[in-house]
Amino acid sequence: MIAILLLLPADTPDEFFEKKIRPALVANCLSCHDTQKQRGGLRLDSRAAMLKGGDTGPALVPGDVAKSRIITAIGYKEIGFQMPPRGKLSDAVIADLTKWVAEGAHWPAGDKTTAAQGNKFDLADRKAAHWSWQPLRDPVIPAPKDDWARSASDRLLLADLDKSKLSPAPDTDRSTLLRRLSFDLIGLPPVSEEVEAFIADRRPDAVERVVDRLLANPRFGERWARHWLDLVRYAETRGHEFDFSIPNAYRYRDYVIRALNDDVPYDRFVIEHLAGDLVSSPRTLGGSNESILGTGFWFLGEEVHSPVDIRADQADRFDNRIDVMSKTFLGLTISCARCHDHKFDAISSRDYYSLYSFLTSSSYRQVRYDGWETNRAVAARLDTLRAEHARRMPAFEYTPPVDTAQGEVIVDYANLKPGQWLPDDVSFGIRPVKAGELRLGRVVERTAAEFDPFWSPLNYAPGSEQEPGGLGANRSGRTIRTPGFKVAPGRVYALVRGAGRLYAGVGSHIMLAGPLHGRLVQGFGASKTYRWVAIDLSLYVGQPAHLELTANSDDFAVARVIQSTTVPPAPTEAKLPILDDKTFVEWRAAEQGLAKEAVFSSRLAPAMQDGTGIDEAVFVRGSHRNLGTPTPRRFLEALAGDRPLVTPGSGRMELAKQMVDPSITPLTSRVMVNRVWHHLFGRGIAASVDDLGVMGTPPTHPELLDHLATRFAKEGWSVKRLVRELVLSRAYAMSSDPTADDKTDPDNRLFHRANVRRLSAEAVRDALLSLSGELRPTMFGSPTPIYLTEFQEGRGRPGSGPLNGDGRRSIYLGVRRNFLSSFLLAFDAPAPFSAVGRRTVSNVPAQSLILMNDPFVQQQSALWAKRGGDVRRLYLAAFGRLPTADEMSVCEAFLKEGTPEELAHSLVNVKEFIFVR
């Protein structure tokens, strides 16, 4: 074979190229890498383009096969970097291409030599071209031409109707208005007595009185919290294969309800979501930290129980978090910039990975949030108290041991840098202990983070749920995390004392349910002296990580954490002075006295914990195996400029402050007022409430939107005030009946009348409970399991709850990702996976089948019938109005043969029951 080859006349370089190389490129590469398409930012149709390369660097280094990415790719050795994607080239073609590169990559002269153009993404142009990036502009309010308008928003709306020669519809009747107000504000129908009283109330401020009563009703928070939960894809389990719980997720749900009822200013609410763990003075409620609960929203998404590639899995989870965060607060689809610069909006891939870096720099915990300030004060006083007592103790001599271990320091508690003190609670004290310091009955042998036995009694309030996966239980309040680091070859070693558990947060993977990543958690038993414990992270070299160390015994301490390729020498033991226990009597009594003030029991809630700042790089084409430009943490360039936030921690607080500053971010208030408008008028001023970008729907009334947004931000971000103003407007009170103007404005884009709206899934169910009298006013707490039909099957199936859901409002029903309520789903409750600010309103036979045949519906209507009452009262309860004479006679005729139960069941099947006019 070789002999034959040698006998053939050699091709000239031109011939070799034209015979072998060009055909191979044309056949296998150019369909994705030429003038038409540049996958990976790469062109392979000229030598210059190859030299320039693509997202991962030069494709070609003439003469250097090892450095030429094109050869690596066709070699098919690296998973995720194999070309062509459809299948490996034949050995002969690979040999030709390799030979070509090795021999200098000759390209015939005269061929086109232009390198690939840069892409056309221009952030400044994009920003300038689209309305939603522009600063808020409070418009001049047009003068009223008649007395129709009651508010500035009415005058703006009317001006646009005038321009189109449309007139506002007449006011709706009072009973319809009351029903509309009641469902919109509290999500429940008005009860018969309320209807009658309101119809009879002829005072000029009758509507205002109703509105103020509804706004003060705690049901308001329940109704509006449900809107919010749709945005943050609220669920109580992690879905995926076994649908594991998100422990204590409902604490977040309750937080949202309270925040809305208390009318927490919206800017504050946003800050608490982004960085509630970092606010300097948290809102407290009975001593509990309310603000920190907001950060729970980050962790309401899916978690995969045993992914093989945890960095890729992290990329998916963080993508979901960025998606939810950016749609919810900013009305932007930042996630679209995961694999490339946004196709339409002023959002770059660098923006995306800058935000990603905030998440890498933070981690998950179940926080103890009760007794928050008390315990922090106690911990500080404890430190002072000890210093005072120590001063009075007899002197002693002590030389601490010298630690000679070599390696990259992850944390050294004797040499702590700003932002590196990261316990998850006060139980490690307010600082590391110092070698030679006195503690009750002993001298501290090493400078270290020590679990403080003072906090030994800490416990979890009854009913607190614990972590289901390999992370393990009983971590909260007993855990300290290290700064972040990048995993290097070798092992990670921690110098620890006592019994504990070590978890390596690689890829922020927390489920740890499979064997492959079981190595990320490691326990170690009791030991009275310090020793090194090792964890092998060699599978994850190059990835960002941090460690969390949990005290399983009261004498737990960690002095240093390093990573190294050599095993550290065993630590030397120090000779500790023996102290006379009697001298500690007074000290001990003082500590015991202080302990009476501490709050040892606490509830738990999912929350974020700050780490140290870690900056990621762009994942080229969304792949973590392909790192591009570094991306320091900062907000969107289009809003806040390309200025990295330099902070020892994650920098989430700085990010949050920029988001709620209207001079930097006009979107935050626009998005929120648009959402409120959507819920009250049936369509947003910009209909695509979660996307105010180029692909969204432009606002029908941009001036109105800006007017509301400006005032919202200027006047204290009060959601209740905004709602009040809008529902008291003339526009809100219009009738939804067809008008002559429907021909000109068939989609009612200009709001010339009210929209007919179907009740939300929750409102349908809650209204049934309200009719039957089974609705219980109980608020908050652990969810009531949904009633599971025999048709709802699968792994992780929970127990079924009672048919009537214990009479609890739908917001308190369990939301288990893999076992969602089929009743609520049929009426378009969204499956929780991304921000849904606008639910679909579908019309499917399943809805009719439910209203006809579901045992719950029949049960509730039978109970309703049993409460007694004539046709008049049934109509008042179901439709918030009196029956017409015709309706009265039809119903009475039915009752001659039919039963009251049958009548009641029929009435809930009348469409008016599930619609608001």
Place this chain on the structure above:
Amino acid sequence: MITRRDMLARCANGFGAVAFHALLAEAAAPSRESTGLHHRATARSVIYLYMDGGPSQVDTFDPKPLLSKYNGEPPNKFFKVEPTQFDSIGRMLGSPWKFAQHGESGLWVSDLFPNIAKRADDLAVVRSVVSKFSEHTSANYFLHTGSGLQGRPSMGSWLSYGLGKLNANLPSFVVLNGGLIPPGGLDNFNAGFLPAAHQGSVFKTGANPVANIKRLERSEDTQRKKLDLVRKLDRLSADRSGRSDAIESAIINHETAFRMQSAVPELMDIAGETTATQKLYGLDAAYPHTRTFGRQCLIARRLVERGVRFIELTCPGTGHDRWDQHSNLKKGHEDNSLAVDQPIAALLMDLKTRGLLDSTLVVWSGEFGRTPFAQGGNGRDHNPFGFSIWMAGGGVRGGMVYGETDEWGYKAVKDKVEIHDLHATMLHCLGIDHKRLTMRFGGRDMRLTDVHGEVLTKILR
């Protein structure tokens, strides 16, 4: 001429998006004849035989004699072993089953499927499918929705959304639940951001396969009277406030629901099928799981006859955690194949006899394959790098093999096929261009195939 009420009725019943756009085009240019499709369809329905857990390619349709030759040797002697989910890399494991060539085409099928082997000339086996995920749930979501994340629309939902209904009284996407709901749960069959009308309806075997299909009233007459009352009151209510499209659609819907109450039990009642047919499907088989799956396959054919667009079958629980044989490969795969082999062969034959195979695309696949080396001693771990599926009917060429894995059956090396390609091909057979079937969501025109997908033209007629 389409009346307003027709339009409302069609919308209420999930009238197909593709056809809807065609209809609008038709209204604009009435002379143009339109089928309502992007191109001529070769299939009207899909039956998706979902082999939950991941059958082993090297034990079914992709023979690799080298595995037996090097049985017991460490695999990393021959190739680089990628991380596996259970991280327990065993020795090279030759297939415990014999392979033989079948039919005129000489297609290779192992002893696991003696009956399916007889239909070899109907099958197009694709041996080079790859997935992006090594764990069940992500891989299930990926296979069903084109995304590894929860909450995206299932392929059946996309079809329903694109094509709409042929039968107003049945859902257009039905899942026949054999007993095992795949990891990831019912979300594998959800409509995601598509309207709820397109969600998969999961049918159990039995006379009342879905919730709320059975009236609770003692007699039909009682229910009828209630509905008459509802109809009158709805009309009076409309008289009072004027017409609303939303409310009118809901009224039409209510009537459909009433009819479904009889259509569904009629579908499930197989008493009218001949004894021969019932035997063919294995309804008299000794193995109970063959009977379960046989019934599912028979119902699947009845659904096809009734114009249902997408029918997915999940596996019966044979006590082995699906096809997921991390250990006891032999017993597990044998029990699973015993359950599905005869019914699947019967389905292919029955469809063909009735002239339905040409318009029905049958797909057989797991979410990934299995490793050619052992997990522990006698199992195989998950392998997304190269596995086999097959398709039959509905415009697919029979008796052919497409794509190749390496000599170990570990990784696809020739004509690699992505899940997106499978989706693109399915849509193509039904007359839909996968690039044009879109839904605007979250700022993007979303597709089943995302930004990927190429039609596998070489396996099509």
